[in-house]
Amino acid sequence: MSDYNWCHNPDCHKIQTQSRIRGSGDNKVLRTVKIKQGRYGSYQANIWDFFCNQNCLMQFLCKFGREIANTYSVKQPSETPIKVKTEKYDNYRYRWTENGGSERVPFTSTRKIIENKS
Ligand SMILES: [Zn+2]
Numbered sequence: 001m002s003d004y005n006w007c008h009n010p011d012c013h014k015i016q017t018q019s020r021i022r023g024s025g026d027n028k029v030l031r032t033v034k035i036k037q038g039r040y041g042s043y044q045a046n047i048w049d050f051f052c053n054q055n056c057l058m059q060f061l062c063k064f065g066r067e068i069a070n071t072y073s074v075k076q077p078s079e080t081p082i083k084v085k086t087e088k089y090d091n092y093r094y095r096w097t098e099n100g101g102s103e104r105v106p107f108t109s110t111r112k113i114i115e116n117k118s
Contacts, residue, residue, distance in 0.1 A: 005049055007033040009056035010063065081117040086110055 006012075012032045013020065020030040033052035040048050051057040061068070091109040094102045 003037055005035045005037060007035060007052040007056050008050045009052075009060045011059055012052060012056050015055070083115045083117050085113045085115060087113055 009032075013030050016030065020033060021028055022031040023029050033056075035049060035052055037049045038046070047057065051060065088108050088110050090106060092104050092106045095105050097103050
């Protein structure tokens with residue numbers, strides 16, 4: 001297995017950056033970027049093993065989004081079972097006073113806490 005991939009954006013070689021220039025004399029070209037696998041370690045899975053940067057990833061997705069959606073189609077929503085706990089907590093807001101100042105007005109808020117169902 002090779003330690004390198006070529007950027008998978010089919011238009012990577014059309015983007016004009018100095019880093020893509022290869023060749024000598026009058027035979028210069030813009031070349032697809034070569035990517036060292038695992039260059040960011042295990043951070044953000046391995047998507048950056050296949051695309052040299054976010055621009056190339058987005059160009060790829062815009063070009064092949066329909067095919068990707070057809071290949072990995074979603075025909076119905078998925079659901080994750082959860083427990084919801086409602087909790088009251090102390091909150092406050094500021095109210096303007098007649099003398100141009102402000103005063104802190106406490107009130108009770110509620111929030112929902114989502115927990116994984118075990
Ligand atoms: Zn690229």
